[in-house]
Amino acid sequence: MEQHEWNVTAEEHGERIDKVLTVYETEWSRTQVQQWINHEHIKVNGKPVKRNYKVSTNDHITLTIPEPEELEVVAENIPIEVVYEDEDVIVVNKPRGMVVHPAPGHRSGTLVNALMYHCQDLSGINGVIRPGIVHRIDKDTSGLLMVAKNDHAHESLVNQLKKKTTKRIYKAIVHGVIPHHHGTIDAPIGRDYTDRQKMTVTEKNSKDAVTHFTVLETFKNFSYVQCELETGRTHQIRVHMKYIGYPLAGDPKYGPKRKSLQINGQALHAEILGFTHPRTGEDLLFEVPIPADMSQQLTFLRSQ
Incomplete structure (x- = not known):
């Protein structure tokens, strides 16, 4: 216990x-x-x-x-896009709308359900609910996720995240026209006192959080940005971009109340993922393009 x-x-x-x-x-x-x-x-x-x-x-x-109840997680034949796989790790391109692991209200249809059907040898460090999961991306964020297939790989990948040696780069569409090309947001993140379902920038009971961003394009009322995580706090990019006045388009939790773009969820995609292979020591780097719905929105914004 x-x-x-x-x-x-x-x-x-x-x-x-x-x-x-x-x-x-x-x-x-x-x-x-x-x-x-x-x-x-x-x-x-x-x-x-x-x-x-x-x-x-x-x-x-x-x-x-108390010790958690061991809930049965059923393997489900759900198609997943495997970008890379060997005996130690799997890298997948998670679609927008898919929950990473089972939780109340999402017992099935998750990435874990799909992974358990795809392979039987996931790391057991996080128990039956989150086998192999070393980091997460939000349900309505798409993109790259690394998964451990054994405990040695799991510990190695977690240590790389803690030491900030992994590379995690995202693409996002945000509200507003950002007037400069580069920036760093160094602002601690903790639970929002007024809404426990949200995170916020706060000095009280928070953890350090650093996001580097580059403006790729600007439009009439939006900007297309690249964000690189130095830390990996819950909702970090969503909270940080809202904090500087440029919330993510389509974000139901941190964005404007009004519908902004025709996209189901925040316009955020984990495009690049890099880490050191836990067994060979080789530096691995993966990249997947933004999904079709984000691409369509960029095409629409460029036409305005």
Whole structure:
């Protein structure tokens, strides 16, 4: 079982405990934290509390995360575009609209379901729900994803991500005309206090996040950009581009309320992926073109 401990700061005094804990770890949802509270996996000063408990300065919080339930993940004959494969790694071109791994509401039709049909030897480090998955891209983002076929490859690829030695370059269409050609966004990202389903740029309980961008083309009301990730935070490009005033076209979470372009989801594509092969040490670099719907939107914008 995984153990966590915290002492409440004066700044957090009076906040609900479920809110405080979802700020500490952005991957935990408020619903998940509330379930842990209900089952007494979370205690304050050694005693269980209600989920509406308001913390006090110097409260000592302990969390014992139970072992996850092993849910059956069924292999499904779903076509996937395999860009590269050997005995250690698979590189796939994920289509827009496909979820990477099973989760509530998406038990089937995911990339993991497809990978399990395609091959049987995925890394077991992340358990049955996320076998082989070392990083993710959002459901409505298309593009390249690397997957580990054994635990040695998994650990190697994760370490490369942590050391920032992988290359991850995206193409995106954003609202607004960016007046300069290059830029770097160095702004920490954490959970949004007002909307737990969103991330935001914040100094409080955040992680460092760096995105480098280059403007490739500008149009009447949009720009076509290339973004290179130095870090890999949740929704990083979407949050960073919104932060500087140029949100992604078609982004339902961070973009304008009005429909912008005729595209189902954010206009974001993971075009280039590079890493060192975990067994041979060879530097590998892969590139896949933007999908047809993004290409069509660029053609439309150029005609305006």
